[in-house]
Amino acid sequence: PLDGPAALTARGLIRDFRGFRAVDQVDLTVAAGSVHALVGPNGAGKTTLFNLLTGFLAPTAGRIELDGHDITGLPPERVARLGVARSFQITSLFPQQTARTHVELALQSGTGLGWRFWRSHRLLERFSARAGELLDLVGLGDAGDTLAGSLAYGRKRALELAIALALDPKVLLLDEPTAGMGLEDVDRTVELIAAVRDGRTVVLVEHNMSVVGRLADAVTVLQAGRVLVEGPYEQVRTDPRVIEAYLGS
Numbered sequence: 001p002l003d004g005p006a007a008l009t010a011r012g013l014i015r016d017f018r019g020f021r022a023v024d025q026v027d028l029t030v031a032a033g034s035v036h037a038l039v040g041p042n043g044a045g046k047t048t049l050f051n052l053l054t055g056f057l058a059p060t061a062g063r064i065e066l067d068g069h070d071i072t073g074l075p076p077e078r079v080a081r082l083g084v085a086r087s088f089q090i091t092s093l094f095p096q097q098t099a100r101t102h103v104e105l106a107l108q109s110g111t112g113l114g115w116r117f118w119r120s121h122r123l124l125e126r127f128s129a130r131a132g133e134l135l136d137l138v139g140l141g142d143a144g145d146t147l148a149g150s151l152a153y154g155r156k157r158a159l160e161l162a163i164a165l166a167l168d169p170k171v172l173l174l175d176e177p178t179a180g181m182g183l184e185d186v187d188r189t190v191e192l193i194a195a196v197r198d199g200r201t202v203v204l205v206e207h208n209m210s211v212v213g214r215l216a217d218a219v220t221v222l223q224a225g226r227v228l229v230e231g232p233y234e235q236v237r238t239d240p241r242v243i244e245a246y247l248g249s
């Protein structure tokens with residue numbers, strides 16, 4: 001999938017925080033339908049880059065394109081509507097709402113129409129059916145009525161994935177999907193991501209290199225805000241600069 005057209009590109013991306021350059025002239029090309037991993041030591045700028053790509057932060061300079069269209073500086077809701085979805089953070093789940101309600105609300109928000117509209121038109125059944133499918137897809141078919149607050153950690157992350165998928169995104173950004181997980185949950189999450197990618201473009205920030213190796217077609221290594229190396233996983237893994245950066249950090 002690396003030879004195809006670009007789904008998401010960044011050119012000369014810069015982000016300063018009060019004189020500190022967290023992202024420094026980053027060029028990134030994410031091929032359509034590929035899984036592209038962003039890796040690098042702590043403080044390398046991965047989170048800042050994610051925030052730039054999703055509109056949560058505006059770049060100081062540079063340009064971001066989605067399917068060849070300029071999306072630089074658009075607010076996060078617009079970027080999301082155009083098809084870039086980000087896995088939600090666990091803190092944004094509502095502990096007292098069921099898993100199904102979370103997915104239904106995400107489906108409704110994707111239509112751009114408010115809750116009142118859907119309630120008045122009694123079309124909630126349709127969302128309910130689609131929510132059920134998405135919950136099945138992420139392995140939460142039995143947990144629709146479970147309160148989000150009662151789900152085990154790995155299952156909360158699966159719910160976030162279902163919420164992100166509800167928007168049927170062109171590009172799915174996953175922020176450390178296996179962070180804090182034990183081996184079993186890591187394996188399950190890798191299988192889950194492999195199952196849901198289905199022709200979709202996925203960008204993931206991931207510390208676990210075994211996960212990167214199992215999922216990623218391409219890898220961009222960031223260091224001190226800059227791209228250190230970019231390329232297919234096998235090539236990047238054996239690059240002396242990458243080995244040095246990892247051993248040295």
Ligand code: ADP
Nearest residue numbers: 017020022040041042043044045046047048049
């Ligand atoms: P990573 O995700 O790779 O660990 P970050 O993008 O979180 O890296 O951070 C990159 C650098 O930018 C770090 O040195 C961090 O301290 C700095 N940084 C990130 N966000 C801010 C902010 N809001 N204000 C000031 N500095 C920040």
